[in-house]
Amino acid sequence: MNSLWLIVVSIIIFSVAYVTYGAWLAKQWGVDPTRKTPAHTKNDGVDYVPAKAPVLLGHHFASIAGAGPIAGPIQAAIFGWVPVMLWIIIGGIFFGGVQDFGSLFASVRHEGKSIGEIIEANMGRRGKKLFAVFAWLTLLLVVAAFTNIVANTFVSVPQAASASVLFMILAIVFGFAVYRRGLPLSVGSVIGVALLFGCIVLGNMFPLALDKTTWIMILMVYIFLASVTPVWILLQPRDYLNSFLLYAMILGAIIGLVLYRPSIELAAFTGFSINGQFLFPMLFVTVACGAISGFHALVGSGTSSKQMDNEADAKFIGYGGMLIECVLAVVAIITAAYVTKDKLGELLAAGGPVNVFSDGIGVFMSKFGIPYAVGKSFVALAVSAFALTSLDTATRLGRFIFQEFFEDPTKEKQNVLTNRYVSTTITVIIGGALAVGGYEKIWPVFGSANQLLAALALIAIAVWLKNTGKNYSMFTIPMTFMFIVTIVALGFLIKANMIAKNYILVVFPILLLILAVILAFEAYKVLGGKNPNTPKVKA
Template identity: 40%
Template sequence: MSSLVLMVIGLAVFAFGYLVYSKYLANRVLKLDEAFVTPSHELNDGIDYVPTNKFILWGHHFTSVAGAAPIVGPAVAIIWGWLPAFLWVTIGTVFFAGMHDLGALWASQRNKGRSIGSLSARYIGKRGSYLFLVVIFLLLLMVVTAFAVVITGLLINTPSSVIPAWGAIVVAVLVGLAIYRAKWPLLPVTVVGVVTLYALIVVGDRVPVVLPENFLGIGPAAFWIIVLFVYGGLASLLPVWLLLQPRDYINGVQLFVGLALLYGAVLIGTLLGADATTIVAPMINTAVPEGTPSIFPLLFVTIACGAISGFHGIVSSGTSAKQLDKETDARFVGYFGAVGEGLLSLGTILAVAGGFGTLANWQEVYSAFGKGGVGAFVEGGGNLMEQGIGLPASLSATVLATMAVLFAATTMDTGMRLMRFVVQEAASSFNMRVNKYVATLLVVAIGAAMTFSQGLEGSGGMRIWPLFGTTNQLLASLTLSIIAIMLIRKRRNPLPALLPLAVVFVMSFWAAINQAFSFANPDNPDALLLVLDIIIIVSSIWVAIEAFIAMRKAQSAPPEADDEDVRLEAVREEV
C-alpha cells in the first residue's frame, strides 16, 4: 500500500474536523463570543497575561503541547500495526483532542484564566481539587524530568542538532523584540526568523558539537541536563512575549515547513516509485514480539499527544487562556492546535511504516515493545526525505532531530512554568503565599533531584515515566468532566465531552490497574511505582466520584446565569 493513500485519507479527516466539527463545537456547544472580555485584557500584567495575536499564540500553544510525545507514541504503538495507530490518531484528534483542548481553553478563560486544577475546586469541590493538583504535579514532574533526558539523548546522539537547538533561543528573543518592541510586521519577521533557523540547521549539520567524555568534571549527559534545568527555570520566569511566545511561534512555523518536506517527500517519492513510500509495516500485526502487551487498553495510553492528552488541558488553562486576545480565537488556537499534533503523528506513522524499505528492516527495529520512538522517526523520516525530495540523509536527520529537540524543549520549559503555577496555587489553598522565584527554585530542585536520583547520567529522569501514559489520560478524562459540568450547568449539549470522557477514563483506568499488578509482580516488584500508581488510581476514583455528584447536582440545579454574572461571581470568590 502506498503511503500517499494513507496521507490523503488522514488529511481529509483532519480537514473535516477543523472545517466542520470545530465550527459546531465553537458555535453551538461552547458558543464562543467575540465581545467577551478575555483575561488577557482584564488582567494584563505584561508577564503571564498578555493579549496575543492568534497566530503567535497558536505557535506557542501547539509547540508547548506537542513536545516529543506525538512522535514517540505513534512510533512505538505501530508495533500493533499501522491501522490501529492511524485510526486512533485521526478519530482521537477530531472527536477527542479537539473538544478537550478547545473546551479546556474555553473553561479557563471563562474563569479569569485559572488552571484546570483551580477550576476543579469551583466545579467539583475542594476535596477533589487537592487530589487533582497532586495528579497534575506528578504528571508535570514526569514530563519535565523525562524530556530533560530525551533532549539530552538527542543532543548527544545527533550532535548536528546542538547549534540550531540553542541558536533558536537567540532567534526567538530577537523575534520577540522585533514584534513587541519594534512593532515590525509579523510576516517579514516570520520569514526572516524561519530562514535563520533553517540556516542554523545547515550550519549544525556541517559543524556538529560533540562534548568530550569529561567536560568540566562531569559527563556530557550531566552537563546538558544541568544546562536544560537552568534554562527551563530562567525561561519560566521571563515575560511570555520575550521568549516563550516567539520561540514557540517560530518552532510552529518550522514544524509546518518540516511536515511540508515530509509530506512532499511522500507525494514526490510515490510518483518516483521510491521504496520508502511503500508501507511495509503490517496493517494489523498478528506476530508481535514476545512480551508485547495487549493492544487494549495500551494503545490508548501509548498514543496520547496526537490523539488526546491531559497535558494539553494544563497548557490550555495554564498559559494559553491567559493570552487569548478574543474568545473566538480559541477555536484556531485550541482545536487547530490539536489538529497540528495530529498532523505530526500522521507524519510519524508514514515515516515509520514505510521509511525502512522492507518488512525485515522494520521487524529488526520493532523487535520488542518500546522499541522505535524518536530514533525510528528520525531514521525512517530521513530515508523518506532522501528518496522523495533528494535531501541528503544526514541533513534530513538533522532537520527531524532539531524538530524533536525544539518541541521537547518547549514542552519542558512550559512544564516548569506550569509546575510553578501549581506550587503557588497549592500554597494559596492553604492560605500561604509563595512568590514565583521561590516556586521556580523549588520546581528546579525537585526536577533535578529526580533526574539525578539514580546517577549523573540522568536515568532517574525516566524513573516514573512508565506512569505517564495512564496518568496523562486519566487527567484528560477529569478535565473533560469539568467541561461537561460547565456545559450541564449552562444547559448545553454535554455529549461532545461526555462520550470521549467515558472512553478515555475506562481505557486509562484499565491500564492503571494492569500496571499496578505489574509493579506488584513478586518476580520484579517496583515499590515506588506501585505506591505512586495507587495514589493516582485512588485520586482519580475520588475525583471521578466528586465529578459525577457535581454533574447530578448541575442537572437538578437552576440553569446557570449568563456568563457575565458568573464572571462577577468568580471575581468575588477570588477577592
C-alpha cells in the same frame, strides 16, 4: 498499500472535521468574538499578554506537540498500523480535539485560570486541591520524560544542541524587536525564519558534544529560567519561530511521500496481545499525544488561555492545533510502517522512536533533492526543539499549579510557597531527580497518568458546561472511555513495577489512581444531579 493514501485521506477527514464538528462545538458552547479575553482584562506583561492568532498557535502547537505524537504512534505500531491510524483519527476528532478546544475555552471564561481553578468554581475547593496534586505529579513525569528525550537527542545529534542554543538567542532578539521596538510581525517573521535556518547551518558546522548527565543539569537550569521570565521574552517568540520548523518538517514529509509513495510493509494488525502487552488498554495509553493528551489541557488552560486575543481564536488554536498534531502522528506511523519489521527493530535499537522518525523523514526528503544526512539531522533538531518547548512549558505549568495550591484568597500575605521562584525550584529539582531514572522507565507511567489527566479534564469541562446550562453530551463517551482505559492501564503498571521492584514508579501510579477515583466520584455527584451544594457559575 500505498502510504500516500493514508496521509491524503487523513488530511481530508481532519479538514472536514474542523469545518463541521469544530464549528458545531463553538456554537454549542457559545464562543463570543465580542467578549474581552483575560489577556486584555488582566494584562500584566508577564503571563497575561495578548498574542496574535498565528503567534499563539505557534506557542500552543509547539508546546503540545513535543515528541509525544512521534514517540507514541511508533511505539504502538507493535499492534499494527490499522489500530493506530483508527485511534489517531477517531481520537483526535472526537476526544483530543474536543478536550483541547474545551479546556482552552473554559479557561478563557474563568479568567485564564487552570483546570484546577475551573474545578474549584464548579465542584468546590476540595476538588481543586485533589486535581492540583494530581496535575503537579503528572507534570513532574512530563519534565522527567522530556528531559530524557532532549538530553538523548542532544547526545546523539550534537548539531541539534548547538542550533537549539542559537534558537534561544534568536528568540530573545525577535521578542524584543516585535514587542518592544514595534517591528511588524510579518517583517519579523521573514527575518526570523531566515535566521532560524541560519542557526541550523551554524549548528551543523559547530556541534556541541556533551554527555547526558551534563545536558540534564544544563536543562534543569534552562527550564528554571524559562519558567520565571515574562512570556514575551522567550516563550512566545521562540515557540512561534520553532513552529515554522515543524510546519517545514511536515510539509517536507508530505511532499516526499507524494514523490516516493512507499508501500506499507508493517502488518495491518498483529494481534491483541504482543510481547505481554494488551491492545486494550495499552494502545490508547501509548499513542497518547497523537490522539488525546491531558497535558494539552494544562497547556490550554495554563499558558495559551492567558495570551488569547479573541475568543474566536479558540477553535483555530485548540481544535485546529490538535488536528495538526494528528497529521504529525499519521506521518510518524508511516515512518514506522514503510520499513520492514527487522529494519524497524534496528532503528529503534539505535536511537528509539525519534531515530525511526528522523530516518524516515530523511528518506522522504531525499526524494526532492535534500541530502539524506541533512534531512535526518534537520528532523532530529526539529523534534528536539519541540521536546524542549514542551519541557519548559511543563515547568511553567508546574509552577502555576504549585502556586495555586498554596494560595489563600482570604489573606493579603501569601505563603512563601506561592513565590514563583520557590515553586519553580521545587518543581525543577524533583522533576530532574526523576529524569535520572531514564526515559524507558518513565514513559509508560507518564502515558497512563497523562491519559487519566485527560479523563479528568474532560470531566471538569463537562461539569462546567452542565452548571452553565450548555450542552455537554460531546464529553460523555470520551471521559468515560478514557477513565476506564487508564484505570486498567495503571493497574497493569503497578503490577509490573512491583515485580520489577521499581517502587518509586509504584507509588506514583497508586497516588494518581486514588486521586482520580475521588475526583471522578465528586464529578459524578454533580453530573448526576445528586450534589445540592453545586456552585452556581456564570457562563
